[in-house]
Amino acid sequence: MKYNEIPHFSHPQHKLKFEYIELPFKCDGCKEAGIGSRYKCSICDYDLHTHCALPSPSITHPFYTKCSFQFLPRPPGDAARFCNACEKDINGFLYHCNSCGFDLHPCCARLPMVLDDGEMKLYLYRKVSASCDRCGRKGRSWSYRSKCKKYNLHVACVKEMLVESWHEIYYGRGNGRKLETRIPSIKSTLQAHHHKSKGKAKKCCEMAGLAMQFVVSAVLGDPTTLIAGVVGSLMSRS
Template identity: 45%
Template sequence: MRLGMTVCDRNGRDVCVAGMVERARRRLKDTLLRCGKAFSFVYDPPGDNLIMDHPNHSHPLHLNPPGAPYKCNGCKELGFGPSYGCEICNYILHEECANVDRLAFHRFFPKSHFEFFEKAPGYRTRYCDACGKDVLGFVYHCSQTGFDLHPCCLKLKDSVCDKDGCVTLKLSQKVPRKCLKYKSRNVVNKVKGWSYVSCNEDNNSCYHVSCVKELILENWKRG
C-alpha cells in the first residue's frame, strides 16, 4: 500500500499533496514559447487515470475500463464505456461528468455560455435541449439563453458508425425526418432535440440522440 501526505483545502477537504505537485508540474510543462513570447495554459486532460479533486466528491476517483451499463451518480443518466469510480463508496461518474468544465461552449449554440451546475438552477423542471430528457443532476446551463445540456450531450461525438463501419451517422442540431426507432420527429412533449443522420446518400437513417443510447443498450443486452 502506498502512503501519501494530505492537506486540507479551503473547503476543509483532504487533498493529496502528490496530486498538487503533479498539477504544478503540468503547468510548468505546458508553458510554451509562441511568437517569441511565453504564455501558459492549465488543463486536466480528459482520460486521466485518477481524479483527486472533483467538485462533487471528496474521495479519489479512479478510471475504470468499459463494462456493464451503469447509472451515473452525477447526471443520473445511463452510462456506457469507461467511467470514473470511487473505491470507498461505489460512487460512479461518466467520463464527461468526472472531467467537468466550469464554463463550456457548443457549436450548435454559438450565443450560449454554459456554466456547470451540480443540479439545475431554479425550481421548475428543466430538460436537456439535446436529448429532450429531464435534467436530474449535473447540467450545463446558459442563464442568458436558457438552454440546458447534460454533460454527455454537450460532448457528443460529431459522428458515429456501426460496428462494421458501413453506416456513418453525423450529429445534427435538427431532426430532419422521423426517427427510425421512435417513429416521430419529436422526442417528448414536442421537443425535437438533436439527431444522428446518415451521411450515405442511399441511406435515410435518422435517430434521436436519446434513441442511439437505447440502441447501444439493446445491442449490449444481445451480446
C-alpha cells in the same frame, strides 16, 4: 487530459480511480446511464462519467453559437429543467446558458458531431425532417442521421430504450446478468417496414443495427468502436 486517480468536489471522502467497464452504470453526477470509461470510488460505489468527473468550466456548442454554457453541479432555480438535446429531465450535473436558459446533460453536450467507424458515418443534427427509425416521428430531439440518409435516430428515443431496458440502473438494483438479456433491438421493428427481398431487408436491418450501436455508445458517454461492439453484441441477443 485524463488522470488515473482524482479528487472530486462531489465526493470529497475518497479519491476516484479511472477504470473501464463493459457493463452499464449510473452516473452519480448527472444521474444518467453510462458505459465504458468512468471514475469510480470502490469504497462507496460512487461512479462518474469522464465528462462529469473532468468537466470543462464552460463550453460552447455548434448548435447554439450565441450561447456560453457553464458547468453547474445542480439545476438553477426551483423549476424542473430538461435537456435541450435529449428533452429528458435534468437531475444532476449540467451545462447551463444563463443568457438563453438552455441546458444540456454533460454527455449530451459532448455528443460527437460525427460518428465514424470507417464503414458508416452518422451526423448529429439539431432537427431533421426525416422520421426516426424507432418512433416514426419527425423533429423532436437531436438526431443522428447516416450519410446515406437512410437511418435516423432521435437521441431521445435511444435514451428511452435504455431507460425501458435498464430500469434497474436508475434505482441501483441492476446487475450484469439481467441487463445483458434486456438491451433493446430495433431489428424486428425495422423488418416490419421493409417490403424488399429478404436479403436486402436483412442487410438494411444490419446496417440500421450498426447505426444504433454507435448512437447508443455515444449517448452513454463513450463513443468508441469497442463499446459499440459490446453494445451491439448484447443487442443481438434480444
